Amino acid sequence: MVEAADTAGSVAEVRTVRPAWWRFARHRLSVVAAILILAVFGLALLAPVLPIPDPDAITSVDRLLPPGSSGYLLGTDELGRDVLSRLIWGARISLLAGFGAAFLSLLLGCAMGLLAGFMGRWIDNVLMRVTDVVLAFPTILLAIGVLAAVGPGLTNAMLAVAISGLPLYARVARGSVLSVRELDYVEAARSIGASTQRIMVRHVLPNILAPLIVAFTLDVGMKIVVTSSLSFLGLGAQPPTADWGSMIASGRNYIRNAPHLIMIPGAAIFFVVLCLNIIGDRLRDILDPRLKDL
């Protein structure tokens, strides 16, 4: 029994020496998910050069055709627009909204966490109370409040959702900074006279990135769901712009005779978010096991 435990221990040690990408590649499901996400990204980027019709082109004779109709692989919507084309063009908007919102949260939240953790004292106190306040509002409600004031639209929706994501990154960054700032190399940098700003950017920041990357990967999926929910409510991307959430909203009126208008864009959101969550879970296990309950 003792021997077995020792062997298990040494195997685990050998594994931790492997580079992160190697351990990621060993998990087949995450690799498949990563490839699929890259493929969706590729399609979205290539939309202008792909041989697909204009996503906003209306053909009134071909309304509400089911998937597989000749000339329309995924059918047409209530205005006779090609669903495949709208799906691919919509990917640009939906992915941009989700990634954009998460990235904004990451940038601002990380800056807040870095400042709070490194400066301490009243700055820490004030910034952390700000995150408490933001956390007190459920994400969608906060976004709705902001959008009620600044008006609906894609950019505003992204901003609104980004605000609600600040606390996550601020807290993760702050926690990591608190443990990193006591380490010898920070002490060393300070003793050779490096400025606070230089220590934060050159020495602390690179060493707190791992948990932030994990948080980002797990957060992007959620941000895609939230921004498409806002579009579904009519508060995000405005017509005629194709975006997955608004496609579902307009398809909703045809739930009886053209269910594909709901099923296809919804499946796209689900599929992308699922892949991102699988990748995020794996990255968390590799880079930062402490975050396992995130």
Next chain:
Amino acid sequence: MTRFIIGRLISTIPVLLGVSLFAFFVLRLAPGDPVMMMMPADSTQAEIEELRRELGLDQPVLVQYFAWLRQILAGNFGTSLFTSQPVLSEIMSRFPNTLLLAVTAIILAIVLGMPLGIIAATRRGTAVDSASMVTSVIGWSMPNFWLGLILIMVFGVWLRWLPTGGMYDMMAIDRTVGDVARHLILPALTLATAHMAYIARFTRSSLLEVLGQDYVRTARAKGLSEWLVVMRHALRNSLIPIISVLGVSLGHLLGGAVIVEAVFSWPGLGTLLVQSISNRDFPIVQGGMLFAAIVFIFSNLVADLLYAAVDPRIRYG
């Protein structure tokens, strides 16, 4: 314990103040003059100034904030621009419906999620574990408005087993409990799914942590059956962190309910807020946000106090 409760109560004050500041100033971001928006297009300058004075909008912003805060503390959340009813009574007429939806969803999420997490933890590393965790990731990744529409399509449109929306049958003469229950099933299930996934994951990781503890080994060494070890010794302690999850869940559910209510035309707080945005009824949006945040802060507070009551390490830690 009394000291803990008092300390925890005091710590909510700055958050409540921050929340009120946020709710007050966020709508000041709105471009344009709120008074102009409220008045008919043909009103005279004197009428406009009159309303501005009446609303106190000619005062400095900070004075306006404190005046507003005083009103809020007195339970006056303002008046709806659309229905001319007090905001608080509009909110209170809808909130019980949202609460019914959210509480049903929490119960469903616990009843479905906890067994899933227990099964996964006790069969760690097996196909059963993977399958239940895959189910959980799927539930977590499913956009709830899409899931809701699928359920409407399958159970409402195709099978015709359940109503597709609303809270009561429009044709019914009396509003019966059974009728509400039938309308409640699909939205509650939709709202519960993501939380079921979350609770399943949380139960699993929490139970796995406890299963590695010495007293569990002792229980096993005494020769107890695995069932007793898990149910009587491990599970109880692994449930403690779940109390705090439930506090957070209520907040998530209030947010999620906005979307689910929109999908199912459920007459709750969420539908009210979404309608108010299109009506540009700012007092309702402001009041609704503030109300939801206060409910959320207090449900977290209650969860924390329960947590401390169950686990003495929190009180003295």
